[in-house]
Amino acid sequence: MGGDVKKFMYVNRKAPYGTIYALESLEVVLIGAAFEQDVSVVFIDDGVFEIVKGQDTAGIEMKNFSNTYKALEMYDVEKLYVSKDSLEERGLTEDDLIVDVELKTAAELTALMEEQDVLLSF
């Protein structure tokens, strides 16, 4: 593939803390940013809970990594998509989220996924 840029999408479908997938997914996104590919991150199902405001992990003695999502912009990871259906199913709105995102319908997400070269699932 040489110097070609591929389209990478990180698909996050799991809530934080209960399992490590959300944190380790974020670590891939941060490392992956250095490769200067065309990156987008999507939050579907319980993945939307990863970016909910007001997370305080003091009582469970785990690292609160929610603020790191705000730093993604500095890594030029700017395409953050959230499933509109998943957000609504959970009684949440964009105002509940810690970062600016684009809400996408299932059909829009289908189209976005079809455009990708590589889909990483977490």
Next chain:
Amino acid sequence: MLHTVNKSPFEKNSLDTCLAHAKEGSAILLIEDGVYGALNGSKMTAQIQQAMEKFTLYALGPDLKARGIADKVIDGVKVIDYAGFVDLACENDKVQAWL
């Protein structure tokens, strides 16, 4: 695109989310506990049959056999082996795992 689903639809929503986001005409392969979605006569059967109007459904034979349901598969679900899985991964331009 090839979609893989490895969760039982009786326990997790991976298959639902896959069906909601797969493009019409896509191939969907049930593996591991995902093969329980191919079980005929279950509460999922009608949904799978409906999905088969839009998608081609495959199930991994070795996983069906291991679970004792190889002879209870919904008509029209294509049963393949690991070699067939590899072929599907080649024929489709990318693979999305719905974990």
Next chain:
Amino acid sequence: MKFTIQVSEGPYNHQASDSAYQFAKAALEKGHEIYRVFFYHDGVNNATRLTTPPQDDRNVVNRWSALAEEHNLDLVVCVAAAQRRGIADADESKRNGKDADNIAPGFRISGLGQLIEGGIQSDRLVIFGD
């Protein structure tokens, strides 16, 4: 066709590593190339040579090592995930002041960039996880 395979779960607890192994074997039998197998999350636990399964069961770790030797596979264990879970080679063990290492033959420890590079260099990324 060139594949990179990601294994996101440890051996025995979840079928992911078994499925990935069967897929890799089938792909190799068909003459395809496995560019890399990347072990992430609890998948790094596939790389400990201290695994001792019952004699009547498959040895998931040895099976990966043997496949790697036979086909010159690149089995890469994510360093960050490995450090968390206590998977170390001699260098990592020394660097972190540990008294032992446990990496199995055929595996190497490297960074997450190896997964991204696998995605860039391969025709397909196939993920097995939970």
